[in-house]
Amino acid sequence: MVIVQSAPADVKGDSPLGLAGSGEPYSDLTTCASLAADNIDYHDCSHGTHVAGIAAGRKSSYVSPSSLQGVAPDAELISAQVFSYDKANLKASTFTGDIQAVLDAVLSATTPDTNNPYVVNMSLGGGIYSEDCGTSLSTVISSLTSRGVPVVVSTGNGRSHNGIGWPACVPYTIKVSSVFNDTNGTDLAEFANIGDPARYTGPILLTPGGGGGTSVSSADRASTTATKQLQGTSQATPHTAGVYAAIKAAVPGISVADATAWIVTTGSIPVTVDTQTYRRIRIPNF
Numbered sequence: 001m002v003i004v005q006s007a008p009a010d011v012k013g014d015s016p017l018g019l020a021g022s023g024e025p026y027s028d029l030t031t032c033a034s035l036a037a038d039n040i041d042y043h044d045c046s047h048g049t050h051v052a053g054i055a056a057g058r059k060s061s062y063v064s065p066s067s068l069q070g071v072a073p074d075a076e077l078i079s080a081q082v083f084s085y086d087k088a089n090l091k092a093s094t095f096t097g098d099i100q101a102v103l104d105a106v107l108s109a110t111t112p113d114t115n116n117p118y119v120v121n122m123s124l125g126g127g128i129y130s131e132d133c134g135t136s137l138s139t140v141i142s143s144l145t146s147r148g149v150p151v152v153v154s155t156g157n158g159r160s161h162n163g164i165g166w167p168a169c170v171p172y173t174i175k176v177s178s179v180f181n182d183t184n185g186t187d188l189a190e191f192a193n194i195g196d197p198a199r200y201t202g203p204i205l206l207t208p209g210g211g212g213g214t215s216v217s218s219a220d221r222a223s224t225t226a227t228k229q230l231q232g233t234s235q236a237t238p239h240t241a242g243v244y245a246a247i248k249a250a251v252p253g254i255s256v257a258d259a260t261a262w263i264v265t266t267g268s269i270p271v272t273v274d275t276q277t278y279r280r281i282r283i284p285n286f
Contacts, residue, residue: 026085034090046221050230051123052077053219055238062225068217071242094124096136103140110147115253120144121241122153123234125165131199133169145172150256152176152241154233155193161274164193171201178209178236179280181216186280188273192233196276203260206271206280209236243267243281
């Protein structure tokens, strides 16, 4: 599984693909704490660690609670850093070119008409788009999808019910919004973006990301056993990416369309938001 959200290796946060240690968190804790102060995504430089744990964390007796585990614990993780950090202005930013480079790298590792065992998770984005958005990422995302690689993207935390963030709005992405992480998991999080599914190419799915006083527990950067509670569509997205990874493991070579069709027909329940019906992922007991 490719987690396109990690932590920086140098003073600006830039980490060329394949550089040793490129997944290490940004080392300036003061900057990290300042970035976290007013950001629903809690960009305190443990964001990528938290997201990765939800997707593929493995339970351990050294972690409390010992039952805490990610959705696809047998998946292998590839960390790809796309954030750059402006220490002077306390700003963490992504550049389209960096995201493009990661997606191109994944595409270069695949082959048409074969089993390509990858899922891309992007817990990032911005802006509000009420329909499909054209972008330079469109071609590579379409190509990855055609090779059986789901590109799973958070819809964003702008509180909009009329649009979703970029790059979730790019055609063929799997768009993920957040519901409360409670026993029902059927209430849309107050911060979550969502839009009319008929206006986008690719599904809008719901999974737990917190909201309404709930949050999601996963790994923290503080130590190898530390955990923390966070909320956001960033936390919902790796739940979905983990499900796609599990489906691909169970049915090697399955197309993105067929995996999505299984989720919609069997691996989810209907949830109504405003006047629209969406699918909230819930895997049946086998």
